[in-house]
Amino acid sequence: MRRPKSSHVRMEPVAPRSHNTMPMLDQFRSNHPETSKIEGVSSLDTALKVFWNNQREQLGNFAGQTHLPLSRVRKILKCDPEVKKISCDVPALFSKACEYFILEVTLRAWMHTQSCTRETIRRCDIFQAVKNSGTYDFLIDRVPFGPHCVTHQGVQPPAEMILPDMNVPIDMDQIEEENMMEERSVGFDLNCDLQ
Template identity: 30%
Template sequence: MAGEEKTSTKSSLNQDENKADSDETSQSQGADQAPVCDKLIKLPLTRVKHIIKTDPDVTLASSEAVVTLAKAAELFIQALSKDAVSKTMTGKRKTIQRKDLDIVMDTRDCYAFLEGAIDT
């Protein structure tokens, strides 16, 4: 009987430890979820909202629209940057230059709408 009592005590202790571990895991996941949402968008939303409101046709922008446009802008910047990096690497350089962006905008049709927008 003493052996059975030790075994049941050990199993109940293991169950308690497993429960505590699962509670800590769920709490740490909950704590991690909040920063993940913050990391989804890197552009400042107030600045994006201000840019949206510079359009005279826009009177009101919902928070969902601001977040969506911010994410779209991030993806666009990322794609343009990747294309510019590939041109930089083709030129056997390590620094992206203005001419790399100009080449990408001139050669890729998807950036045709930027023609004349980035003149200095």
Template identity: 40%
Template sequence: MDQQGHGQTSATGIVSSAAAVPYGIAGYQPNQMMGTSAPGSAGSIRSPTQPSGASAPSSQLAQHQLAYQHIHRQQQQQLQQQLQRFWIKKIMKADEDVRMISAEAPVVFARACEMFILELTLRSWNHTEENKRRTLQKNDIGAAITRTDIFDFLVDIVPRDDIKDEVLGSVPRIEGPAEGLPYYYMPPQLTPRLVLRE
């Protein structure tokens, strides 16, 4: 059996009178997150039922509401991101050849979709401002698609009825049925260009 020497004192069971905290008083400071007072100051430990002043309950209520709103907003964003990843993963699995999807792939696709939507929105907004409007409309999106070569894959998706008069008004129309004309896409780098020499 080991016995302690007479010169050493055990720290267990010894509580100094300054460190004694009565039962029922909170051992933490409720405003510690906001940094309103020093944590080591005397009298900073209060019971939750004792207000420090007349405005303390209303300020604490406001702080709790802000904290709750912040946490709620974070949870909603996290849930929304999980749902986006779920739908992206579901679309990817719709292909018969896809068997497994890594965890990073839906995240990358989600970011790419955000960037695509942002680019299309900015180009559509430019068309809206050119027409001196402040409301983005379907024809603005169609105009952005027809003006930008990289969005050519969306030409068949967005109806062109609304944008024919605005964007394609200067293009001469061919008389005759449109069903008889085949659609041929020519990439921009293969189109003949006019070279001016001075």
């Protein structure tokens, strides 16, 4: 049987209605051991301290099991022409570092999402997570920022239009006279003799 290309495989959501929404915080904590100790934390600093303490505890029993494919990490490492050989520990280490990066940025974005009283992480949440972090500020140019980051819950900011003051009397003769002066100096003279 021929196996379909990975780009043609349709991924099914883990749970009903969980395609692109973050589950409720209680369900999120119970399903993911990385964030199981973050309970009722309102401050980002406190949440990050709890998160990293939890990661340090779990690092003690790290047996090289990662969620990212090691072969893909190895390919990315070999993209550098200066890299000749890669130790067997390096892909697992890089994979774990990428997992930590993804988890921390997701946690920062999730805290921003909650501060906006939403339950779905948007691009603007990821942008704010990167922008507000001194560690990840080098990614600001890489994270897409557009008009979607300006809107909050679909409400567009009011448009401002600068209109001239309507109470000022307008002297049309003066305006016509100014326009006549400008027209004379613009262009070229057809009666001019070119020899």
